[in-house]
Amino acid sequence: MSFSMCVRENPDGMPPPVGERSVERIGVRPAREHLAGGFTFAEFPISLTLLTAGRCVNERCFSVLDAHTPNAAIVSIPCLTKENSRAGECSVFDFSCMHTSISEILKEKTLKSSRRSLPCLAQSQTHPQNLNHFLSVPLSPEPKSYTQSASASCTHITPPPPTDTGQDVYTEEREAEEIKPKTDETLLVQKNTMSRGKLEARIDSIKGNKLEKPTGLMFRDGKKRIDYILVYKKSSPQVEKRCTFERNLRAEGLMLEKEEKVLLHRLEEKNYGQGSYKSRHPIKTHGAQNHRHLLYERWARWGIWYKYQPLDLIRRYFGEKIGLYFAWLGWYTGMLIPAALVGLFVFLYGLFTMDSSQVSKEICEANTTIMCPMCEGNCSSWTLSDSCVYAKVTHLFDNGGTVFFAIFMAIWATVFLEFWKRRRAELTYDWDLIDWEEEEEELRPQFEAKYSRKERVNPISGKPEPFQPLTDKLSRLMVSVSGIFFMISLVLTAVFAVVVFRLIAMEKFASFQWEFVKKNWQFATSGTGVCINFMIIMSLNVVYEKVAYLLTNLEHPRTESEWEDSFALKMFLFQFVNLNSSTFYIAFFLGRFAGRPGDYNKLFNRWRMEECHPSGCLIDLCLQMGVIMVLKQIWNNFMELGYPLLQNWWSLRKIKRAGEQSKSKEELPQWDRDWNLQPMNTHGLVDEYLEMVLQFGFTTIFVAAFPLAPLLALLNNIIEIRLDAYKFVTQWRRPMPARATDIGIWHGILEGIGVVAVITNAFVIAITSDYIPRFVFAFKYGPCVDKGYRNEKCLRGYLNNSLSVFDMGEMKNGSYHTRYCRYRDYRAPPWSPEPYDFTLQFWHVLAARLAFIIVFEHLVFGIKTFIAHMIPDMPKDLCDRMRREKYLMQEMMYEAELEHLQKERKKTGKRFHHEWP
Incomplete structure (x- = not known):
């Protein structure tokens, strides 16, 4: 295995041209404070090399400075100063991590202009650049200013002397060791500029008088800073591709020095060497009081689970994209607190009223009510009182607070999304992402390679770029959609197999010899069915992830954002169907097509269709949701932390077996330790978002059947935040920073889930629960019809009213000791003129259910729309500042x-x- 360590290099020892590009701030202060004409000054090592923040390669800008790398101390001088406000000129200088000595800087030659080194936006004027303008200690001899061409000029700005102006001064990571920890701000912000003695000490260090001991962040000479790692095998068949990649780097003006296990490359995210390298990742920082150490102490430790996340520090170390994910996760977790409290209140209400419930009382006291057998042949009849526990548990989740909680969660989902829009606007403003557009993204190398022969003029930039014809795009999209439907049909087939298993298990458990299992056949059937369904879900997820990856690559998306959105949509559609298809079956189909005794509907004329318990089917839905939600969260947490821990332990074990027992983990260089960590998955944050979005669906779609879902989600997310933090900081290689202004396609998916949740909860309350039948009985057939009020006493006789009578003499098989048995339905008794026909009460209940669905949906959608229009997407003070x-x-x-x-x-x-x- 060979390692390639990237360092910023300058061709011919000269500084590249200065280009215009906004650079991220080092500190906490917003860049908008620069509008007054001031600037933010950062301490920097005196190993100075003037770098550009943007260059043009192949007529497209790329970043030489990594704005997200905390090792880079940047002086950002704004455009709106008095000296250069007319031309709108900006200059950005990087003074960090460079191996070039001061003597080499003083010998810089005139910059050579070439097509590859042209700046992205040429300055309108040229100015000499004097190094002493940036030093409080004059250098000797005085450097001569070098000239530049008009196309590659830089702006000359003289900063004020380093006096105490009261402005915040942001220090580099290595200076943080000298700061005593007080608060979150004092570790990153220092009130005074660098002293004269510190500058002299740094100059001596760079001149060689005080050479520091090389660390894992530096090359062996102790001068070149490692920014990026490329790993490859010497025996790889991709040697030719790797050599081509290296030639391209040399063509860009980069120096390549080959040493033992070391090859120098520059910091570049392009996939020129795709397939020829095993890993590409920025190096992690180490040492006391650097960004990684601060993230571990203030974010990844379990002891600070109750504290807010350091979002600015996360963004500075990992980039805006990962920072936005953790900001959204923290916001979602915080918004779950009121939902969890209300759900817990509804559950406790059901718990305290469980013994006083009229329906539960009648079931537990029905010692003489004989129920029809659950199967034909070996099954015997059973008394209704045997399901007393089942009825009480059902009341915990199916009580008077169900409708209120369903309406509350629908409103909560809207409030959550609307207030997240406001929070996102504040973050994009503070992180200087307001003017950043996805059009600034580079094309994917795969897209360029596929459609390089077909070009069109970009309507925004006015430059030619590869173009995918509409016919080619539609044909690939049709193939992708066909693959998606095929996989969804495979999921539905698996659900059908689980249904068949439940039918078989129902008969077996109902005729089981063990009395405990025989009495609780409903729990046994539902529990085993849920566990088998969970194993099928997890197995299909592994298969479909690979299928979705292939289908997304087949579409050839234009940019990385489009690739992630397409892949995320496929994964969500599949996993949503995979996770909720069996839940939808239990909620809306279980017991609806069972038939009646003597005329049961059978699957394949063999297995009798499953029917609901006399107290309803809601408990089956609740059990399905609870088991899947808990097991899935446990499995996800293990795969996120436990699996990487095992992999990292195995990697270290292999190193020791390879003969490196003499080196402990601390003695290995940083880049070697990073290689032994696990890489971030190729899908980026798709898996992280997908897990939370599916949880959001479970929390809102069937919340009427499981009010404890928000509480379980809250507890899981508190653990999830620290697990992800520990994973990103200690167990994964440092991912490549990326910019983003929002959470992408996931926001639209969340809004769609909110709409589906309203419709689903309306059907769950109207069809799955017994809320409507009880309501109709209380106001139409109960003892309180003429009294004009409703309470638990008004449900007296509801159980007897909801059970129909069957003559067991009509049974074809089996002999029974009783003449009549009861079953759950609204049918006429056998002695009526039209036996077993639906009664008038059945049609009243059906009409009430349909009416409730219409009223509930219109009411909730109206409230959601009103709230969405009342809450603006951006705070007023932020709008005023932007204006x-x-x-x-x-x-x-x-x-x-x-x-x-x-x-x-x-x-x-x-x-x-x-x-x-």
Whole structure:
């Protein structure tokens, strides 16, 4: 195995041209504070090399500076200063991690202009650059200013002397060791600039007087900083591709030095060497009080589970994309607190009223009520009182608070999404992402390679780019959709197999010799069915993940964001169907087609269809949701943390077996330790979002049947945040930072789940639960019809009213000791003129159910729409700040243009009288 360590290099020892590109801030202060003309100053090592924040390669800009790498201390000078406001010029300088000495900087030659080194946006003026403008300690001899071409110029800005101005000064990681920990801000913010003695000490260190001992973050000479690692096998068949990649790097003006197990590359995210390298990852930082250490102490430790997440620090170390994920996860977890409390209140209400429930009382006291046998032949009849426990457990989840909680959760989902929009707007503003668009993303190398011969002019940039014809896109999309439907049909087939198992298990458990199992055949059937269904779900997830990956690559998405959105949509559709198909069966089909005694509907004329318990089918749905939700969360947490821990332990064990017992884990270089960690999955954050979105679906879609779902989700997410934090900081290689302004396609999926949740809960309350039959009985057939009020006493006689009578003499098989038995339905008795026909009460209940669905949906959708319009997507103070900035920018642009026109008129000697309209 060979390792390639990336370092920023400069061709010919010269600085690259300066280009215009916004660079992320080091500190906590928003960049909007720069509008007053000030700038943020950062401490930096005096090993100075002027770098650009953007260059053009193949007529497309890429970043040389990694704005998310905390090892880089950046001085960001804004465009809106007095010296350069007319031309709108910006300059960004990187003073960190460079091996170039001061003597080499002083010998810099005139910059050579070439097509590959042209800046992305050429400056309008040229200015000499003097190194001493950035030093409080003058250098000797005085460096001569070098000239630059007009196309590659840089702006000359003289900063004020380093006095105590009261402004925040952001320190580099290595300086954080000297700061005493006080608060979150004092570890990252220092009030005074660097002292003169510290500058002199750094100059001596760079000149070689005080060389530091090489660490795992540096090359062996102790000067070159490692930023990126490329790993490959020497015996790999992709040697030719790797050599081509290296030639491309040399063509870009980069130096490549080959040493033992070391090959220098620059920090670049392009997949030029795809297939020829086994790993590409930025190196982790180490040492006391650096960003990684702070993240572990303030984020990844279990002892701080109750504290807020350091989102700014997460964003600075991992990038905006991962920062937004943890911001959304924290927001979702916080919003679960009121939902969990209300759900717990509904559950406790059912618990306290369980013994006083009229329906439960009648079931537990029905010692003489004989129920019809559950199967034909070996099954015997049973008394209704045998299911007393089953009825009491059902009351815990099917009580008077069910409707209220369903409406509450529908409103909660809307409030959660609307307030997340406001939170996202604040984060994008603070993280300087307002003006960033996905059009700035680069094309995927696979897309460029596939459609490089077909080009069109980009309507935004005006430059030619590869183009995918519409016919080719539609044909690939049709193949992908066909694959998705095939996999969904496979899931439905698996659900059908589970249904058949439940039918077989029902007969076996009902005729079981063990009396305990025979009395609790409902729990036994549901429990075994849920466990088998869970194993099928997890097995199909593994298969479909690979299928979705192949189908997404077949579509050839244009950018990485489009690839992730397409892959995420496929994974969500499949896993949503895979996870909820059996739940939908239990909620809306279980017991609806069972028939009646003497005329049961049978599957394949062999197995009798399953029917509901006399107290309803809601307990089966509740059991299905509870078991799957708990088991899935346990499995996911194990795969996220337990599995990487085992893999990392096995990797270290293999190293020791290979003869490196003499080196402990601490003695290995940092890049070697990073290689032994597990890589972040190729899908990025898709799996993380998918897990939480599916949990959101479980929390909202069937919440009427399981009010404890928000509480379980809250407890899981508290653990999930710390698990993910520990995993990202200690168990995974550091992922490549990426920018994003929102959570992508997941927001639309969450809104769709909110709509589905309203419809589903309406059907669960109306069809699955016994809320509507009890309501109709209380106001139409109960003892309180003429009294005008309703309470538990009004349900007296409900159980007897909801059970029909069957003449057991009509049974074809078996001999029974009683003449009549009862079953759950609204049918006429055998002695009526029309035996076993539906009664009038059946049609009243059906009409009430349909009416409830319509009223519930319209009411809840109306409330959701009203709330969504009442809550703005952006806070008012943030809107005012953005408008103020826009106004100031327009004023400054106008003043600059006016000054330019006045100078032009003075040159030409003409005087014009301008009349304002």
